[in-house]
Amino acid sequence: MRKFLIAGNWKMFHTPKEAAEYGRKLAHKNPDQYDIDVLLCPPALSLPALRETLRHTKVAVGGQNIHQEPKGAFTGEMSAEMYKDAGASYVLVGHSERRQYFGETDELVRSKTIRALEAGLTPLVCIGETLDERKNNQTSNVILTQLNGAFKHFSKSDMSKIVIAYEPVWAIGTGKTATPEQAQELHLLIRRTIELEFDAALANDMRILYGGSVKVENARDLLSRPDIDGALIGGASLKVDDFHKIIEIAHQL
Numbered sequence: 123m124r125k126f127l128i129a130g131n132w133k134m135f136h137t138p139k140e141a142a143e144y145g146r147k148l149a150h151k152n153p154d155q156y157d158i159d160v161l162l163c164p165p166a167l168s169l170p171a172l173r174e175t176l177r178h179t180k181v182a183v184g185g186q187n188i189h190q191e192p193k194g195a196f197t198g199e200m201s202a203e204m205y206k207d208a209g210a211s212y213v214l215v216g217h218s219e220r221r222q223y224f225g226e227t228d229e230l231v232r233s234k235t236i237r238a239l240e241a242g243l244t245p246l247v248c249i250g251e252t253l254d255e256r257k258n259n260q261t262s263n264v265i266l267t268q269l270n271g272a273f274k275h276f277s278k279s280d281m282s283k284i285v286i287a288y289e290p291v292w293a294i295g296t297g298k299t300a301t302p303e304q305a306q307e308l309h310l311l312i313r314r315t316i317e318l319e320f321d322a323a324l325a326n327d328m329r330i331l332y333g334g335s336v337k338v339e340n341a342r343d344l345l346s347r348p349d350i351d352g353a354l355i356g357g358a359s360l361k362v363d364d365f366h367k368i369i370e371i372a373h374q375l
């Protein structure tokens with residue numbers, strides 16, 4: 123039985139002070155009463171403040187990106203070990219904004235995923251097609267290429283430590299959500315691919331989150347689909363009340 127994971131990606135929002143305020147409010151709502159996993163990925167500088175205010179809860183914190191090397195002369199970068207040491211347990215890898223604005227390729231996504239695993243972080247690997255790719259009926263091909271690129275030669279044991287997020291690029295931050303049917307279709311494709319490449323038990327246990335303009339209003343419909351195991355939420359995770367409502371919806375399902 124897969125447990126829901128409700129994850130927030132704050133992108134470049136919320137200073138350390140704002141993160142602490144958010145954490146206090148969320149802790150006050152007693153998130154541990156819900157039988158689901160909850161994760162917040164704040165900007166790196168805000169992570170310690172958020173973690174501190176959530177220390178008495180089971181809410182996990184994670185990074186939004188890591189460098190593919192464990193250490194070195196890479197000015198401005200942060201390593202998986204640094205996140206781990208700061209209390210993170212997850213890290214986003216291959217978010218479409220990283221692919222789009224920072225030129226991250228499937229090969230780099232693969233290297234970063236390996237690095238995260240080596241450091242003991244759970245990689246939350248993001249994949250998804252652009253609007254042009256969808257219009258040109260390339261969605262399945264793009265998803266298969268991204269899966270193959272990211273997880274080439276991975277062992278079953280490595281795969282069992284990974285979470286996948288299907289995030290159609292055209293739905294991220296645009297207010298356009300994939301319909302629950304569109305999302306379910308792609309989640310099933312991803313699960314079947316994992317089954318073919320690895321095995322049925324692994325595919326059955328793997329958590330596949332949906333991301334792309336998830337909000338309070340559409341969360342129930344999306345999360346009710348059989349292969350959608352949670353959500354990666356950008357905009358709607360910035361307000362603690364909205365994020366908490368989505369957690370409640372997941373718990374009720």
Ligand code: PEP
Pocket residue numbers: 131133217289293294295296297333334335336354355356357358
């Ligand atoms: C995201 O940042 O991963 C995301 C899905 O953003 P939004 O919910 O704002 O579309």
